[in-house]
Amino acid sequence: xxxxxxxxxxxxxxxxxxxxxxxxxxxxxxxxxxxxxxxxxxxxxxxxxxxxxxxxxxxxxxxxxxxxxxxxxxxxxxxxxxxxxxxxxxxxxxxxxxxxxxxxxxxxxxxxxxxxxxxxxxxxxxxxxxxxxxxxxxxxxxxxxxxxxxxxxxxxxxxxxxxxxxxxxxxxxxxxxxxxxxxxxxxxxxxxxxxxxxxxxxxxxxxxxxxxxxxxxxxxxxxxxxxxxxxxxxxxxxxxxxxxxxxxxxxxxxxxxxxxxxxxxxxx
Numbered sequence: 001x002x003x004x005x006x007x008x009x010x011x012x013x014x015x016x017x018x019x020x021x022x023x024x025x026x027x028x029x030x031x032x033x034x035x036x037x038x039x040x041x042x043x044x045x046x047x048x049x050x051x052x053x054x055x056x057x058x059x060x061x062x063x064x065x066x067x068x069x070x071x072x073x074x075x076x077x078x079x080x081x082x083x084x085x086x087x088x089x090x091x092x093x094x095x096x097x098x099x100x101x102x103x104x105x106x107x108x109x110x111x112x113x114x115x116x117x118x119x120x121x122x123x124x125x126x127x128x129x130x131x132x133x134x135x136x137x138x139x140x141x142x143x144x145x146x147x148x149x150x151x152x153x154x155x156x157x158x159x160x161x162x163x164x165x166x167x168x169x170x171x172x173x174x175x176x177x178x179x180x181x182x183x184x185x186x187x188x189x190x191x192x193x194x195x196x197x198x199x200x201x202x203x204x205x206x207x208x209x210x211x212x213x214x215x216x217x218x219x220x221x222x223x224x225x226x227x228x229x230x231x232x233x234x235x236x237x238x239x240x241x242x243x244x245x246x247x248x249x250x251x252x253x254x255x256x257x258x259x260x261x262x263x264x265x266x267x268x
Contacts (some may be wrong), residue, residue, distance in 0.1 A: 004122050007105040007115065008084060012220040014100055021128035022072060023048065024064055028104065031116065031247035032081070034132060035125045043075045050241075050249075069094055079123070094214040106174045109140070110247035136250055143254045150261060151268075153207040155171030155182040156200065156233075157243070158226075160216045163194045173243050180257055182208065197229050206257055208264065209233045234267045236260070 004012045020084040022043035023029040032041055043061045044054055059075055062068045064086045072080070072095070082092070085190040087103075095101040102122070106113050113133055120129020155177060157167040157226035167173040168189035177184050185204025186193065200206070209226055223235040238260075242253040 008103045012100045020077045021079045023081045025086050027245035027247050034248040037127045106246045112168040117122040139254045150181050152181045155208045156206045157210045159212050168193050200229050209235045210238040212238050212240040
């Protein structure tokens with residue numbers, strides 16, 4: 001019996017290396033596949049869209065907030081992968097009765113790298129996890145060199161409509177904004193606060209407004225509405241996966257951010 005700790009500090013005991021894994025988090029599903037664990041993956045959520053073909057090859061066990069426990073039981077998993085932010089912590093006791101359950105807690109790039117290392121150790125993919133971390137660190141250093149002389153811009157990152165909600169502090173998205181030298185005007189608020197857009201000029205008057213593609217898919221009419229309350233902001237539609245999916249998605253995200261900065265340069 002081997003004992004590990006998840007990112008909440010909870011102990012997880014495993015008799016053997018897991019061979020039947022259920023992932024209840026889209027970004028972590030993608031990460032498992034990039035760690036050469038697609039064959040061991042037996043169940044995913046309806047929101048697990050990468051790699052695309054998984055929806056036709058793996059069992060769907062519900063969403064991230066509501067799962068079908070009977071389906072999970074029927075799949076006979078020996079490891080369940082969750083996340084503190086995306087999953088309902090209340091159903092942890094039920095999941096633990098089915099199989100050892102790992103909860104990640106990712107609020108920074110360092111947390112994301114630690115998750116990759118943890119899964120590499122627990123799931124016997126040390127070589128794959130080490131290689132992935134090395135690739136990420138190389139691309140991160142390259143991106144930091146690219147961004148170092150860029151001027152810091154004030155931003156507001158919107159995630160929801162009715163009510164309007166933004167990204168605040170203590171989030172992975174906020175860390176990604178800082179990586180891009182984007183100063184979050186709502187960093188004085190915690191997590192994902194509700195805001196009144198008619199006060200946006202007084203609360204920071206951002207240079208850039210980012211309307212995320214998820215969890216709410218913003219459209220032109222939302223950009224037009226926000227623009228009526230700003231002085232000089234440039235509004236862009238941001239790929240929510242690039243800003244919020246941790247793990248291996250960061251490899252693609254760093255290239256995406258470079259292109260985003262190049263597009264923004266024409267406006268300033």
